[in-house]
Amino acid sequence: MTQTPIPHSSNGFAAFNPGAPLKPFNYHLPELKPFEILVEISHCGLCHTDLYMIDNSWKRSTYPLVPGHEIVGKVIKLGTLATKEINDRVGIGWIHSACFHCPECASHQTNICLNKTPTYSQGRYGGFATHIIADSRFSFSVPANLDSAHAAPLLCAGSTVYAPLARYKMKHVAIIGIGGLGHLAIQFAKALGCEVSALSHSPSKKQDAFQLGSDHFYTFQNPPKTLSFDFILCTVDADLNWDQTLTFLKPNGRLCFVSRPPNGIHFDPMNLVSTQRTICGSNNASIQEMEDMLAFAAANNIRPWIEEMPLSEINQAIDKLKKNEAHYRIVLKI
C-alpha cells in the first residue's frame, strides 16, 4: 500500500468578502480530533448553495470562505476513533457533523439535528481545495462502480432529492425544475418505480426530461390536469403560482420543498384544507439515507450529467452556473 505524504496545509480557493471572486488561499490543517479524517480531494461539485454562501445570502458565511460540499477524495490520515481506513475513497456532503445525542440523532435523523454543523464556514474550509478535514461518521464510502467525478454531485444534489422520494414512497410524482437537482430527481423517481412527470418553465427541456426517464413533460403554460400527482418535489428557487401548483396534487398529496423560492410561498389555505394536502420540506439526507442513496445510484446506473473543469477555473465555473449554463452539474477536478 502506498503511503501518501501528509501535508500540514491545504491549497484552496477562497472568497475573502461577500460576493468576491475566489482567490488562491493556503491554510494550516490542525491536528485531527478523534473521529476526524484527513482527505486528499480529487473532485468537488459546484452547487447553488455555494453561490449563496459566497454572497452571504443567508447571513451565516464566515470569511475567508472556501466553498465546496460535493467532495470525493482519498483518506490519508486517521483520528484515533475514525471509522474509515487509509486509502478509502470517500464522499462528503453538506453536513460536517451532528451532535449524536439529541432526539433527532437518536432516531437516525442526523440531517435535522439542531446542533449539526456545515462542511464549511464557521471555522472550517470546504472542498475547493487539495485537502479537507472531515468527520469520518459523515464520510461515505463510494461504491466501486461509481467513478469519482460522477459520485461528487450525488453527495448533495443526489442525496437532497433521493431522501424525500424514498421517504414518502409515492406513485405519481412530479419534479419541478430540470437542473442540477431536478435531473437527478427524475432518474431517482423513475428507478424507485414512480410514474414521473417533469414540470419546467422551459419547453426546450422536454427532450432532456424524456432522456432522463420522465413519462410526461409539462410547462406552466401547458400545465398538467388538476389532481394529477401524489407528490410534487420543488427543486427550483423560483416564484411560482403556488395555488395553481397545489391544485395539481390529489387529495392527501404532498408538495415538498428542497429549494427556497426567493419571495416565500403564498397560497390560499383552502387548497390544503379542502383536500388535506400537505406542504413540507426536506433537508439533505441522514447518514443512512446517504449510504442508501449511493448504493441505489450505483445499482441503478443513476449518474449526474456533468461538465468537468479544473479547480483553477473556479470563477469561470461560478459564472457559468450563475447564468444557468451548467448542463447540469459542474464538477471541479482538483
Ligand SMILES: [Zn+2]
Ligand atoms: Zn449543495
Ligand SMILES: [Zn+2]
Ligand atoms: Zn443531534
